[in-house]
Amino acid sequence: MTRSLSYALLDVFTDRRFAGNPLAVVEGAHALGGDEMQAIAREFNLSETVFLLEPRDPVHTARVRIFTPATELPFAGHPTIGAAAYLAETRAGDLLSRHGVAVVLECKLGLLRCEALRGRSGVTYAELALPVVPATLAGAPDGAALADALSLAPEDIGFDGHAPTIRAAGPAFVYVPIASRAALDRARRAAPFSDVIGAAAGAFLYTRETVDPASAVHARMFANGLGIDEDPATGSAAAAFAAVALEFERPDDGEHELFIEQGYAMGRPSRITLRMTVERGALTRVAIGGQAVRVGEGRLFL
Structure with missing residues (x-):
């Protein structure tokens, strides 16, 4: 039957x-x-x-x-x-x-x-x-290796002190700051991608240059070993981004709300709400919504 x-x-x-x-x-x-x-x-x-x-x-x-x-x-x-x-x-x-x-x-x-x-x-x-509160993992690839894996130039990686890191709130992601939205739009997976990303579920690329002025960052996520190439909106990566924001932006204690835009390069514009609570310089609560x-x-x- x-x-x-x-x-x-x-x-x-x-x-x-x-x-x-x-x-x-x-x-x-x-x-x-x-x-x-x-x-x-x-x-x-x-x-x-x-x-x-x-x-x-x-x-x-x-x-x-x-x-x-x-x-x-x-x-x-x-x-x-x-x-x-x-x-x-x-x-x-x-x-x-x-x-x-x-x-x-x-x-x-x-x-x-x-x-x-x-x-x-x-x-x-x-x-x-x-x-869980997002964890920081060791072994982040350097900017030159990531540029090679993403078909970018080394100068396209990083801005305002942001450097590549690995964070996890469930699956781990390599977080790659990109200097401009033009560079982010040019990014493509190259042959070394999987070797450079290693065991991480993907590379989460982000830049401060956004489409919507209300957004904190404009992002793309290239997947690794998940059976897809790119994801239009990645909630688990957005959640762990709270640890990235904490390290590089140093927000004051209190509650903070960030909007992450993703999926534009795929014709699937998405908006993720990230809420984070900071107490004594540490993350104590993270929430995502949409x-x-x-x-x-x-x-x-x-």
Whole structure:
């Protein structure tokens, strides 16, 4: 007998369809094995597909597993934001229209606590408080190696004291400051890319020259070993960017809000909200948020 599951397609980190980062959300996935989930993610061929399962603790909303076309991830931002918005809309739509809705997701990184609310435009916004503070890892490539890996000149790497680093809030990323948006637009993966990036999930390139004056940085993310080349909006990388901002910008103690724009080079403009709390010069809380819109629904035959 043919089995079938329902799924929805969402665009995340945007308030309009056909922008942001596309996401497939598969319902009722508790009967699926990891190999089946990986095959389905490869079939959708999006940067990530999230599978909703029954939670281990019934007080939580759902358990999630997240797959790229090539591998499973312990955590990713855009599937979490998209799943939280979708669950709030489909399971608590009336409440969402009047108040915010709390969504608690179980994943391999730990418990993900999200708040969802519906704006006046009718688009749902979800925000995730990370269960961990971003970590700083050793072994960042030097600027010359990164320039070679990204088809850039050495002088294109770095600005105002920002230097390449490796940070992680789940998957690790190499953070590469780029001197100008023109250089960022020129960046391309070159043959040494994977060797230079090493075990990191990708290279997160950023510059201060933005399209929207309200944005703090304009970014691109070239993936490494995930089955995709470039990602339109990378929530886990945006979350760990809080550690980059702390080191190089030295914000005062208190709460700070940054907007990260990404995806423009792919024709998928995206906007990620990053909130960070600094106490005594250290990060104590990091949250990411964004809007999500449903694009379509269907059934998946197995």
